[in-house]
Amino acid sequence: MVQLKNVSKVYDNGTVALKDISLSIGKGEFVFIVGASGAGKSTFLKMIIAEEKPTSGEVLVNDYSINKIKRREIPYLRRTMGIVFQDFRLINKMTVYENVAFVMRVTGASPKSIKKRVPYVLGLVGLLHKAKCKPNELSGGEQQRVGLARALVNNPSMIVADEPTGNIDPKLTYEIIELLSEINRRGTTVVMVTHEHELIRQFRHRVVVIDDGYLIADDENNSVPDDTPEFYDYTAEYKYSMNKFGPDSIADSGKEGDR
Amino acid sequence: MNSFRYLFKEGLKNIFSNSLMSFASFGVLSCCLIMIGCSTLFVLNINEAFKSVESQNVMKAYIKSEATQQDIDALAIRFKEMDNIENSVFVSSDEALKSFTESNDDYAKAFESLVYDNPLPASFELTIKDLTKYQTTYNEVSGISLVEKVSSQYDLAQKLIGMRRMIAIISLWIVGLLALVSLFIISNMVRVTMHSRRLEISIMKSVGATDSFIVFPFMVEGILIGLFSAAASFFAIWYIYYNAGGVLMDTLGTQVIPFERLMVPIAVLFAVIGMIAGGIGSRMSIRKYLRSGGGSVYDAI
Numbered sequence: 001m002v003q004l005k006n007v008s009k010v011y012d013n014g015t016v017a018l019k020d021i022s023l024s025i026g027k028g029e030f031v032f033i034v035g036a037s038g039a040g041k042s043t044f045l046k047m048i049i050a051e052e053k054p055t056s057g058e059v060l061v062n063d064y065s066i067n068k069i070k071r072r073e074i075p076y077l078r079r080t081m082g083i084v085f086q087d088f089r090l091i092n093k094m095t096v097y098e099n100v101a102f103v104m105r106v107t108g109a110s111p112k113s114i115k116k117r118v119p120y121v122l123g124l125v126g127l128l129h130k131a132k133c134k135p136n137e138l139s140g141g142e143q144q145r146v147g148l149a150r151a152l153v154n155n156p157s158m159i160v161a162d163e164p165t166g167n168i169d170p171k172l173t174y175e176i177i178e179l180l181s182e183i184n185r186r187g188t189t190v191v192m193v194t195h196e197h198e199l200i201r202q203f204r205h206r207v208v209v210i211d212d213g214y215l216i217a218d219d220e221n222n223s224v225p226d227d228t229p230e231f232y233d234y235t236a237e238y239k240y241s242m243n244k245f246g247p248d249s250i251a252d253s254g255k256e257g258d259r
Numbered sequence: 260m261n262s263f264r265y266l267f268k269e270g271l272k273n274i275f276s277n278s279l280m281s282f283a284s285f286g287v288l289s290c291c292l293i294m295i296g297c298s299t300l301f302v303l304n305i306n307e308a309f310k311s312v313e314s315q316n317v318m319k320a321y322i323k324s325e326a327t328q329q330d331i332d333a334l335a336i337r338f339k340e341m342d343n344i345e346n347s348v349f350v351s352s353d354e355a356l357k358s359f360t361e362s363n364d365d366y367a368k369a370f371e372s373l374v375y376d377n378p379l380p381a382s383f384e385l386t387i388k389d390l391t392k393y394q395t396t397y398n399e400v401s402g403i404s405l406v407e408k409v410s411s412q413y414d415l416a417q418k419l420i421g422m423r424r425m426i427a428i429i430s431l432w433i434v435g436l437l438a439l440v441s442l443f444i445i446s447n448m449v450r451v452t453m454h455s456r457r458l459e460i461s462i463m464k465s466v467g468a469t470d471s472f473i474v475f476p477f478m479v480e481g482i483l484i485g486l487f488s489a490a491a492s493f494f495a496i497w498y499i500y501y502n503a504g505g506v507l508m509d510t511l512g513t514q515v516i517p518f519e520r521l522m523v524p525i526a527v528l529f530a531v532i533g534m535i536a537g538g539i540g541s542r543m544s545i546r547k548y549l550r551s552g553g554g555s556v557y558d559a560i
Binding site: 075079089103106107154 | 262265
C-alpha cells in the first residue's frame with residue numbers, strides 16, 4: 001500500500017521536513033501518525049497523496065511511484081484513496097447528498113450508480129436523514145461524518161485522515177474514530193495523522209511517531225500502558241525511551257524494524 | 260456523456276452563481292465586439308465604395324473614324340476571342356456623345372450643336388479578366404490597326420486597390436487587437452472567479468478530478484458568456500448601423516450596404532470571436548493556475 005525507503009524532503013527554502021524515513025504500511029492496517037506541530041506529519045501525508053515529491057529516497061503508494069508519477073496520473077492515484085481533512089472541506093453551496101455525489105461524478109460514475117451508492121454511504125455514517133441539509137446546518141461532528149462519507153463513496157482501498165478530530169467536540173471525536181475503525185475492520189487501510197495522544201491510548205492501533213523530521217518510533221503493538229494518564233505525551237515518552245535505550249530499542253518494536 | 264451533461268450544467272450554473280463577474284465579463288466583451296463590428300462594417304462599406312472604381316479594369320479602345328460597320332463587327336469578334344478579355348461593349352460615337360451630354364447636364368445646350376459634327380470617336384469598352392496581364396492585353400489591343408488609341412484608368416484602379424488593401428490590413432489589425440483585448444479581459448475575469456472557487460477546485464483535486472474535469476465548466480461558462488455577448492452586440496450593432504445609415508443618407512446622400520446583406524457574416528464573426536475569447540480566455544487562466552500548482556489539496560487551507 002504505502003512504502004517509504006530512506007525518504008528525505010528538503011523544501012526550496014531549505015527547511016528539512018523529513019529525514020531518511022523508511023516505513024511500510026500494509027493492506028488493511030490502521031496507523032496513527034503522531035508528532036508535534038512541524039514534526040513532518042503533513043509532509044508525510046502530502047507525499048502519500050502525491051502533492052510533494054521526495055528529495056531523496058523512494059515513495060510507493062498503491063503501486064504508483066511518487067518519485068516518477070506524472071501530473072496526469074495523480075488524479076487516478078487519488079481515486080484509490082479517500083482523504084479526510086481537519087477542516088472538513090465541504091462545499092457549502094451543495095447539500096450533504098451533493099457533496100458526496102460530487103466525488104462520484106468526478107470519476108464519471110453513472111447517475112444510476114450515484115443514486116444507489118450515495119444513500120448507502122450516508123446511511124453508513126448515520127446521516128441519511130440529513131441528506132438535503134447544507135453543511136453549515138450541521139454540527140462539526142456531522143460535517144466530519146459527511147467528510148468521511150465523501151472519502152468512502154468511491155470505495156477506496158485507503159483512507160488518509162489529516163487530524164480528522166481536530167475541529168470537533170471531544171465527545172464526537174470517539175464517534176469518528178469508531179467509524180474509521182469500523183471502516184478499517186471492513187478491510188480499508190486507514191492512515192490517520194493526529195496529535196491527540198488520548199485517542200492513541202483508547203484505540204489500540206499501530207503508532208508511528210515523527211519528531212523533527214525523523215521517524216523516532218514505529219510501534220505496531222501500541223505498547224503504551226493502559227494506565228497512562230490522560231493527555232499522555234506519546235512523543236515525549238518515545239523520545240525519553242530513545243535517549244534511555246538508543247534508537248534501536250524502539251525500532252525493534254516496529255513492524256518492519258525501520259530505523 | 261453523463262459527465263459532459265453534468266459539466267455543462269455546472270458551467271451554466273456558475274454563470275449565475277458568479278452573476279456580478281459574469282455580467283462584468285459580458286459587458287466588457289460586448290463593448291469589444293461592438294467596436295469590432297463597427298470597424299468591420301466601416302471596412303465593408305469602404306470596400307463596396309471602392310469596388311465600383313476598381314471595376315474600371317476596363318480599357319477603352321477608340322476606333323479610327325474610317326472603320327466600317329464590317330470592320331467593327333470583325334473587331335467585336337476578335338475581342339471576344341482574346342483570352343484576357345471578359346467582355347466587350349461597343350459604344351458608337353452617338354452613344355458616347357449622349358452619355359457625355361448627360362453627365363454634363365448643366366452644359367447640355369452648349370453641346371447641342373455637336374450632334375451635327377460629333378467629335379467623339381466610337382469605341383469598345385473592354386473588361387479585363389486578369390489585371391496582372393493587363394499590360395500584355397494593352398499592347399495587343401494597341402497593335403490592332405483600326406484602333407486609334409487605347410485609354411485606361413489602370414493606374415487609378417491600382418492605387419485604389421492598394422488603398423483598399425491597406426484599410427483592410429489596418430482594420431484586420433484593429434479587429435485582431437480587440438479580439439486579443441477581449442481574450443485578455445475574459446482571462447483576467449476568470450482568474451478572479453477562480454480565486455473565489457479555490458476551495459472547490461482544491462476539493463476537486465483531492466478527490467481525483469482530472470484537469471479537464473476542472474477546466475471544462477469554466478470553458479462552458481466562458482463560451483456561453485461569449486455567445487450571450489455576441490447576441491447582444493449583434494442587436495446593438497444592428498441598431499447603431501441602421502441609425503448611422505439613416506444619418507449618412509440624410510446628410511451626405513451616401514447609401515450604406517443594407518444590414519440584411521451583412522447579417523450572417525457579422526453574426527458569425529461575433530459568435531466566433533465571442534466563443535474564442537470566452538472559451539480560450541477561461542481555459543488559459545485556469546490551465547495556468549492549475550499548472551502553477553494552484554488548486555493543490557492543501558492550497559485553500
